Amino acid sequence: MSALIQIRGLTKTYGEGANAVHALEHVDLDINAGEVTMLMGPSGSGKTTLLSIMGGILSATKGSVQIAGREVVGMKPKALSKLRLQEIGFVFQGFNLFPALSVQENVEIGLELQGIRDRGAAAKLLEQVGLADKLRAKPADLSGGQKQRVAIARALAGNPPIVLADEPTAALDSTSGKLVIELLSGLAREQGRAVVVVTHDPRVLPYARRIIHIADGRIESEKEAA
């Protein structure tokens, strides 16, 4: 099976000359459908940089990055933006919901970006994440775990084959963290998506198919779960 994301010889340098920061060096990595891949490593090791490059929201300095079979290094911004919209769902540590909008409206924003105007689509996505009874609630009325589940529902608008999550459980207590990681894990195991989770949280490790450790911008080790 071919990888949904294939990275070869990836280098990312921020800035130039004396100010250059070598955030990633010589990274090779395949991300497969149907698997949860966890990226771990100390703060500043390059995890967010790597996830952003995987999602086509940050450009590589050197190397090759293929997303869903297409080389994105050197791709024109418009084509990249279209590929991103079709292939990737993003989930962030801080949820990034609009506080003035209802839960349903927050998901509709994701659907509108996809050109989907079906009135029932947001409700269906929210049902998938167990929030069918919260459509009219505002983010402030929800727990952290519920907010993250809204963000996951929004990320699934457009049915992306790849879901990228940056520290999705970092702001959550352990019960909500577990629900969120179970949900993300189901997106891989039951729905066949490729799910990549950047995490510091040892509680989520049992849900990983692969665990990749990054240190100083390099892949230090790669373990497959039994």
Ligand SMILES: Nc1ncnc2c1ncn2[C@@H]1O[C@H](COP(=O)(O)OP(=O)(O)O)[C@@H](O)[C@H]1O
């Ligand atoms: N926009 C930026 N400009 C300059 N340096 C950056 C930028 N973003 C990240 N860095 C640096 O790149 C390195 C990796 O950062 P990051 O990918 O955010 O690591 P992590 O997510 O593992 O904490 C760090 O040294 C960080 O300071």
Ligand SMILES: [Mg+2]
């Ligand atoms: Mg980070």
